[in-house]
Each structure stands twice: as structure tokens, then as C-alpha cells.
Amino acid sequence: MQIDSLRKLYEEELKDLHSMERQIIQALPKMIKAASNDELKSSLEEHLQVTKEQLERLDSIFAQLGKRGQGKKCKGMEGVLEEGKELLEEDIAPEVLDAGIIAAAQHVEHYEIAGYGTVVAYARLLGERAAEKLLAQSLVEEKEADRKLTELAEATVNAEAEAVAVG
């Protein structure tokens, strides 16, 4: 594929995000099931719904461009999610697993934040005003999800993990 313009790069980055969101929608139910803390469970469930809306936003942007969002796999997100999955397979105390799930989820959010930050800037430069608004909305949601996870970790989950008796 020849990427000879910022517009092409923009479309490639959008496809990358499309793949990220699809992979996250697949992975989140396993993380929700594995989580013990109720607040963690519900905040991941909420973010799953938000993620589905984010995918719809990307679909509407692709529809507007007359293109398809499919056809690319984000290998970065694949790796990030794979590491999260490995944790679920460990012999691990539930409280410690919760802390690990938060860590994994925050890696996901930060990766997405990088992607959305980029396409918001490109959309602005390319004069794609409607897309810019939609992408900025998703960016705000990812940052909010990340902030909530930090709050949850620091308010309760990390301390509960730390309190697990050794041996």
C-alpha cells in the first residue's frame, strides 16, 4: 500500500483504531468475568458499552469517507491484550488479579489514547470537522476510563491486593 499523503495515513490510523476497538470488544468480557471487585466489574462493563459506541463512531466516519474500516489488524493492541490474557491464566489471588486487570486495562486505554490523539489532530488538519468531533468524543471517553481506573486502583484495589496474606 502506498501511503503518499497525510489523508492516507489518517485512513490507516482509523483502520488501526477500528481493529483496536473490535479486539477490545472481544477481550473485555473475559476480563469482566475474571474480575472480583464489583466496582471494577461494573466499570469494565460500562466501558464495554462505551467501546461499542466508539466502534459505531468509527463505522460512521468510514461510511462518510465511502470506505471500509475492516482489513487491518492492530498488532500493538493484539500484544497488549495478549499480555492481559496471560495474567488471567496465572495462579493468582483474586485481589491481586484485580490489580493486574486494572494495569492491563490501563495499558489498553493508553494505547487507544495515543491513537485517538493522533487522528483528532489529523482530522482537524484535513478539515474533517464532523469526524474530528466524533473522534474527540472517543478520546475524552478513553481518558475518562483511564482516570476512573487510576481512582479505583488507588482508592481500594491496590491496597486490597497488598493486604493479601503471603503463603
Ligand code: FE
Ligand atoms: Fe476504545
Ligand code: ZN
Ligand atoms: Zn496498531
Ligand code: FE
Ligand atoms: Fe477504551
